[in-house]
Amino acid sequence: MGCCRHQKMGKCREEGEGEFPMNPVKRLLCLGLLLVFASTSAGCWDRREINDLAIVLAVGVDRNPNHKILLSAQIFFPKVAGGGPQGNTGGTGSNAIGQTIMQSAEGVTIADAMTQLQSKLPRSLFWGQSEVMIIGEAAAAKGIRSYIDFFLRYVQFREHAYTYISKDRAVDLIKLQPPLERSSAEVLREMGNLKLGAQITLKELAQKIDGASQAALLTRIHITPFATAADAAHNNIQVTGIGVFKKDKFVGSLEERANLGILAITNELETKIFSFPIDTSGGHVSVNLVHAKTKMVPHIDEKGVWSMDLFVEMDGDLVLNTTNQFNSDPKFVQQVKKAWTESIRGDIEAALKRVQKQLKTDAFGFAEPFYRHYPKAWSRVKDRWNDEVFPALQVNLHIRTQLNRIGKSTVPQGIPESSIRKK
Incomplete structure (x- = not known):
């Protein structure tokens, strides 16, 4: 009895006499929480095995003559890829041909077509691996806003998928099994990564058609024969120009010189070797593009005249000289730079004529700089920009070219020394 209260409490703890029984209500509550945690932490209750999925690699959208939408899916074929008798994906390092199958279905809307497509397959469609979207010209001419809305809204689809417009039907490109790649x-x-055309993703396409210009570019592709293809199914795909969209509708295409010009204006030109004549003797030179940059500077003068200054800079390496002049001759270098400048000027002027005067669609994105620099003036003309203001816009070109390297040899190859023009 002589010990203090704290000593008694310590003794009680040691002997276990100070334990208080848990309230029955609290005990039941803790038991219920444990059951909830146990059920929600189980990792297999909503599992989706890969054997139950049809993995989509590419999507194609066409419009049939009956005005219904045809949705095509390129689906990974695991039986072939598994190294069976049809596949060759083992340790040999050889290319596997035929690792995909194609299925398509039509519907009154893109969502309806997807529902019909799922009804044809025993596996659940999985769109999360789809990196490519192809739109046929017939479907694009009617408007692509509903397709963009669906694929950006659908939770599985990748918003960074490369988007193309096809001269041929998209379903025909989806069917292809090119020998050089697996699908x-x-x-x-790979073409998108190489930037052979306008590298546009689904998200960027949506942003451009809803932007100030209300216009967009897509790389245009078509089917081309492979020299060694066994049949049409093993043909290849080729970039054939640029498709131009006004709002959400395909209005026309650009090819050859106009194609290069619009890529230069929009800072999309990266992979290109320019070839052009250098003198009256018929000799040609070729310059490999190393760096290209275009800056847009908008102007509205005191008289209310709208104009755009384009400052184009290009650097390259000399890779071919079929003339009889020394590569290191300063006069020759100046001739090359001048000829290259005129070649680029011709490309850009061809693009301006086609896009500004004929298609009347601001695919260059000129509206954005005017919107940023002259917001009040822009607000007054935005409703008639593509139809009236943009076609009459004065464009001033300022082009600078530079040769970084002239090659390992300073003299033309394959020409007798006596025929080489001296400095």
Whole structure:
């Protein structure tokens, strides 16, 4: 009895006499929480095995003559890829041909077509691996806003998928099994990475058609024969120009010189070797593009005249000289730079004529700089920009070219020394 209260409490703890029984209500509550945690932490209750999925690699959208939408899916074929008798994906390092199958379905809307497509397959469609979207010209001419809305809204689809417009029907490109790659989806993904055309994703396409210009560009593709293809199914895909969209509708295409010009204006030109004549003797030179940059500077003068200054800079390496002049001759270098400048000027002027005067669609994105620099003036003309203001816009070109390297040899090859023009 002589010990203090704290000593008694310590003794009680040691002997276990100070334990208080848990309230029955609290005990039941803790038991219920444990059951909830146990059920929600189980990792297999909503599992989706890969054996139950149809993995989509590419999507194609067409419009049939009956005005219904045809949705095509390129689906990964695991039986072939598994190294069976049809596949060759083992340790040999050889290319596997035929690792995909194609299925398509039509519907009154893109969502209805997807529902019909799922009804044809025993596996659940999985769109999260789809890196390519192809839109046929017939479907694009009617408007692509509903397709963009669906694919950006649908939770599985990748918003960074490369988007193309096809001269041929999209379903025909989806069917292809090119010998050089495992699928046509992989071919188009690699082409997008190489920036052979306008590298546009689904998200960027939506932003451009809803932007100030209300216009967009897509790389235009078509089917081309492979020299060694066994049949049409093993043909290849080729970039054939640029498709121009006014708002959400395909209005026309650009090819050859106009194609290069619009890529130069929009800072999309990266992979290109320019070839052009250098003198009256018929000799040509070729310059490999190393760097290209275009800056847009808008102007509205005191008289209310709208104009755009384009400052184009290009650097390159000399890779071919079929003339009889020394590569290191300063006069020759100046001739090359002048000829290259005129070649680029011709490309850009061809693009301006086609896009500004004929298509009357601001695919260059000129509206954005005017919107940023002259917001009040822009607000007064935005409703008639593409139809009236943009076609009459004065464009001033300022082009600078530079040769970084002239090659390992300073003299033309394959020409007798006596025929080489001296400095």
